[in-house]
Amino acid sequence: MARLATESCFDSVGPAPGRAIDLAKVEALGRGTKYDLCTSSAAKRQGEDALGSALRGGLCHSFTGSGRCVSLFKTLYTNACPHDCGYCPNASISAGKKIFSYDPEELVRITLALYRENRIEGLFLSSGIGRDENETMEEMIEAVRLLRSAHHFRGYVHLKILPGSSKEHVREAMELADRVSVNLEAPSSARMAELCPSKEYERDILARQRYIQDISRYVALPAGQTTQMVVGAAGETDREIFDRLLLEYDVLNLKRVYFSAFTPLAGTAFEDREKAPAWREHRLYQIDWLYRIYKLDEGEITAAFDDSGYLPDGDPKVAIARASFEEPIDPNGASFAELIRVPGIGPKTARRILLCRKNGRIERMRDLAALGVAARRAGPFLKVGGKAAATLDRWGV
Amino acid sequence: MMRTGELLRHLAAHRNSTDRLMARARTLSPEEVEASTDPEVLRIRRMALAVRGEVCRMRGFIRLRPLGERVLWGRISPHHDVGFEISDFFARRFPGKLIVLGDGRRSWTSLYSEGALHRQIGDGLSSTLADISRIMDLLAEGSEEEKGDGVTGADEKAEKGRDGGEEKEREKGQPSEAREGGGMERSDLWSVYYRSQDEPRKAGGRRYSGRISRRAERSASLEAERGSATTKLEDLI
Structure with missing residues (x-):
């Protein structure tokens, strides 16, 4: 085997010749993407001369002190930016900001070094605009092209599309990446004016999303298009965010929308604004899940919002179930769609219940629990053994 | 749903697997494994999932x-x-x-x-790496000689090495940092990047509470990536 390895024609980047890695740059440009969210997906690319992948699902390699997964090398290409987004640490007015920028070879070296150590599944490359969005996109694309062509990298790459970049650059990015995204940041142009007066919502951002949708008809994008919104910086309601979500999924066919709770940062225009609570981000993800995965319709989900258009800090699925269930349902006769609307039952558990029913009736809560039902939450909504599984008032759940 | 082949492979790898459980598992369809409430079938499923979970965690x-x-x-x-x-x-x-x-x-x-x-x-690990290092060096020497006089083949050299013939002294045990190439720089690179990703102000309590379990840390022999500020009581028990 040792002989085989020495004779193998495949080669990869060896130890870096000469130049040391600028750790201050790695720190600053890594920190600049701290509020960019992503989940890694697997690339299905494979090949004898390939470096990477071999997996069909995402992997988490470690967790930060605050409990978030770190699975990609997530970095800005440059933190130079002429825009003045009030929440952003890269804004041109940020106090004491030192400007850094990678060059393509340097970025490739770092990515491959971390990948070979099995610390990351791939690269998440975002950026400030730099001098000009097309010039910066050109360099970002060159870095990914080097990874793919010169180093035969088949791992995951998520490339950000900069607002205002050309359609040609969008196409080149899509040919090289597994996923692309352009950050919406706000649910509407009115709210964008509050966050960042220098960005045009329709012309700079929505138009890029439509470019990506057009081009995806002839360029396959394995992990699709996504986007991200800042929550709680511009006074938007959760209902406004949900309305934008519907357009993103139904009209623009996005794979996912991410939410980032606003955190005021020193040196930015919004440093004195109130922080958005982390639970607000969490409740929006739950609504997103109910719409995208559970396929609840817009009318049902409306029940989760309060009168002023906000989501309270409680499980929206429970609020929706309270509003829609007239009486407990019998798990022996309920359909898949009815089962997954019960709090404590998800798609996997609902499928198991349907399978188990083929062998006979389910008469005990203990058996439902063995199939994965969260008995305490589901109890008030289920009729098991001929009677309601819980006599407690539903509102106690 | 786990396919039968995957179930049997994972069950066989479980440290507490028995012939009886394997025999029972061979009689089960994927649907039965997924949806049965039979305690033994549940045990089989949990054991297979435990092995699959360990594989996923180790890969990460x-x-x-x-x-x-x-x-x-x-x-x-x-x-x-x-x-x-x-x-x-x-x-x-x-x-x-x-x-x-x-x-x-x-x-x-x-x-x-x-x-x-x-x-x-x-x-x-140590003895395997030492053996591989020795063989690689012998092969490399053999290649250089081939380029030089084309007389002595790498195979012959390797054979001589195995027979205890002329052999350079090798450092046994763990590979040195010099042989690894830039080990210090690499660990600094990761530490710096990793710290840049943390945002304590966005800690979400139980909602974002990913941790590497102590058992997974031991299995993967990880250096401590947790800060002391995030150590929880369960980590100490």
Whole structure:
């Protein structure tokens, strides 16, 4: 085997010749993407001369002190930016900001070094605009092209599309990446004016999303298009965010929308604004899940919002179930769609219940629990053994 | 739903697997495994899921280091018999590289080359790496001589080495930092990047509470990536 390895024609980047890695740059440009969210997906690319992948699902390699997964090398290409987004640490007015920028070879070296150590599944490359969005996109694309062509990298790459970049650059990015995204940041142009007066919502951002949708008809994008919104910086309601979500999924066919709770940062225009609570981000993800995965319709989900258009800090699925269930349902006769609307039952558990029913009736809560039902939450909504599984008032759940 | 082949493979690798459980598992369809409330079937499913979980975690948490140009090695002490499943995964991910995983007692070496997967089991990580280093050096010497006088083949040299013929003294035990190439720089790179990703102000309590469990840390032989401020009571028990 040792002989085989020495004779193998495949080669990869060896130890870096000469130049040391600028750790201050790695720190600053890594920190600049701290509020960019992503989940890694697997690339299905494979090949004898390939470096990477071999997996069909995402992997988490470690967790930060605050409990978030770190699975990609997530970095800005440059933190130079002429825009003045009030929440952003890269804004041109940020106090004491030192400007850094990678060059393509340097970025490739770092990515491959971390990948070979099995610390990351791939690269998440975002950026400030730099001098000009097309010039910066050109360099970002060159870095990914080097990874793919010169180093035969088949791992995951998520490339950000900069607002205002050309359609040609969008196409080149899509040919090289597994996923692309352009950050919406706000649910509407009115709210964008509050966050960042220098960005045009329709012309700079929505138009890029439509470019990506057009081009995806002839360029396959394995992990699709996504986007991200800042929550709680511009006074938007959760209902406004949900309305934008519907357009993103139904009209623009996005794979996912991410939410980032606003955190005021020193040196930015919004440093004195109130922080958005982390639970607000969490409740929006739950609504997103109910719409995208559970396929609840817009009318049902409306029940989760309060009168002023906000989501309270409680499980929206429970609020929706309270509003829609007239009486407990019998798990022996309920359909898949009815089962997954019960709090404590998800798609996997609902499928198991349907399978188990083929062998006979389910008469005990203990058996439902063995199939994965969260008995305490589901109890008030289920009729098991001929009677309601819980006599407690539903509102106690 | 787990396919039958995957179920049997995972169940066989579980440290508490028995012939009786394997025999019962062979009689089950994927639907039965997924949806039965029979306690023994539930046990079979949980055991298979435990092995699958360990494989997923090891794929995420093992750290690899280079040894020269052709070898990537990592420390691993799996709870179940999954050594080759993990080394095979990395061999496919890094074609042409020898993947050597192991601990003090056992090692698993895999290589994916020209469409074929090769495997070898060994007695321990240190001795396996030392043997590989020696063979690589002999092969390299052999190649240089071929280029020089074309008389002595690398095979002959390797044979002489194995027979205890002329042999350079090798440092036994763990590979040195110099042989790994830039180890200090690499660990600084990760530490700096990792710290740049943390945002304590966005800690979400139980909602974002991913941690590497103590058992997974031991199995993957991870250096401490948790700060003391985030140590929880359960970590100390």
